Amino acid sequence: MGLAIAAEISARFKDVWVIERNATFGAETSSRNSEVVHAGIYYPQGSLKARLCVEGRTLLYELCAKHGIPHRRIGKIIVASDDRETAHLEALKQRAENNGVGDLSILSEAEVKRLEPNVHARAGLLSPSTGIISVHKLMEFLYQKARANGADFLFGAEVIGIERSGSGYALQIRDSEGISELAAQIAINAAGLGSDRIAGLAGIAIDEAGYRLHYCKGNYASISPRWHGKVSRLIYPPPEKTALGVHLTLGIDGRMRLGPNARYTEVVDYRVDKGIEREFFTTARQFLPFLELKDVQPDFAGIRPKLQGPDEAFRDFVIAHEVDRGLEGLINLIGIESPGLTASPAIARMVSEMAKEILS
Numbered sequence: 001m002g003l004a005i006a007a008e009i010s011a012r013f014k015d016v017w018v019i020e021r022n023a024t025f026g027a028e029t030s031s032r033n034s035e036v037v038h039a040g041i042y043y044p045q046g047s048l049k050a051r052l053c054v055e056g057r058t059l060l061y062e063l064c065a066k067h068g069i070p071h072r073r074i075g076k077i078i079v080a081s082d083d084r085e086t087a088h089l090e091a092l093k094q095r096a097e098n099n100g101v102g103d104l105s106i107l108s109e110a111e112v113k114r115l116e117p118n119v120h121a122r123a124g125l126l127s128p129s130t131g132i133i134s135v136h137k138l139m140e141f142l143y144q145k146a147r148a149n150g151a152d153f154l155f156g157a158e159v160i161g162i163e164r165s166g167s168g169y170a171l172q173i174r175d176s177e178g179i180s181e182l183a184a185q186i187a188i189n190a191a192g193l194g195s196d197r198i199a200g201l202a203g204i205a206i207d208e209a210g211y212r213l214h215y216c217k218g219n220y221a222s223i224s225p226r227w228h229g230k231v232s233r234l235i236y237p238p239p240e241k242t243a244l245g246v247h248l249t250l251g252i253d254g255r256m257r258l259g260p261n262a263r264y265t266e267v268v269d270y271r272v273d274k275g276i277e278r279e280f281f282t283t284a285r286q287f288l289p290f291l292e293l294k295d296v297q298p299d300f301a302g303i304r305p306k307l308q309g310p311d312e313a314f315r316d317f318v319i320a321h322e323v324d325r326g327l328e329g330l331i332n333l334i335g336i337e338s339p340g341l342t343a344s345p346a347i348a349r350m351v352s353e354m355a356k357e358i359l360s
Helices: 002-009 048-067 083-098 109-115 135-148 192-201 276-284 340-359
Strands: 017-020 076-080 105-108 123-127 131-133 152-155 158-165 168-175 178-184 187-189 214-223 234-236 247-250 256-259 263-265 296-306 318-321 330-334
Touching: 002 017, 002 135, 002 340, 017 178, 048 131, 048 135, 048 340, 076 083, 076 109, 083 105, 083 123, 105 109, 109 123, 131 135, 135 152, 158 192, 168 187, 187 192, 192 296, 192 330, 214 276, 256 276, 256 296, 276 296, 318 340, 330 340
Parallel strands: 017 152, 076 234, 187 330
Antiparallel strands: 076 123, 105 123, 158 168, 168 178, 214 256, 214 263, 214 296, 234 247, 247 256, 318 330
16 A cells, blocks of 8 residues: 555655655565455445455556556456355345446356366356456555655654644654654555554544454465466355455466465464464365365465454445544555455555645
């Protein structure tokens, strides 16, 4: 989010600074995900997640094509293993169409088998506009674009205080050299896993505002290279309550992965949980019958910044100019999880328009 917003607003405004607590960009959620360009299937009609995903998907494909960012529009099949899940596919298709996704089709068992001979399913929902992207190349492009526009980056710098100062903000920043202060007319909080903390520093009661994040860990496993090329599309089960379920993804390099699972945690710990091999094998074997347990190996883990806790209802992105809280010029982005990658160009445009209104 920070890179996309910086690249967008630095083309419109001068004196853009990006403050990043890690040694470089993309060290957390941005680089620990499935690298999937989503179509806009799963999200409630009218939500920011639905609207910005559909808009962002088009913008992201255009951006990749124009600037040579590695991507492939390979498509996805959401597979059903029984009659109950087959009925769920119909509901998903209707929801997607309500969101403006018009290219989905229900597949019979024979049609799934024709497209993916090595996938087992009773039925499927085909999404041809789903794809994959090199997130690292995308981030590198956005970083270089922002810098070319004149944006400055402070790495290894953590915001530890935000105070109103005249018509803007004084940001207290701690780095290896100590504590310094930066004056800002507009402060944009796109801090991912730390975005609720930043909102709190600005004086917002995050529990009262509904801004407290819940960390949800997802582990990934790799599939043995001997099966590369066995499946040509992304294969997903019907979504679970807190996540999209353990699915098969393909990397730009052709590598096959399973994941992520979902479990809430109190700490940010990127070590892969023990025992995921058997869990993933058991789940994926239902739709990938060629798999053997020895084919599945631990790979990496990521943390989702979720606004909804365990067993809680859907929560949308928070993208808010906090003028109603007496904090004019503060824009908060909180709970930016999936489909944040897909939506990032649309979110950047939205935030840029908000900044324009503030400065007008």
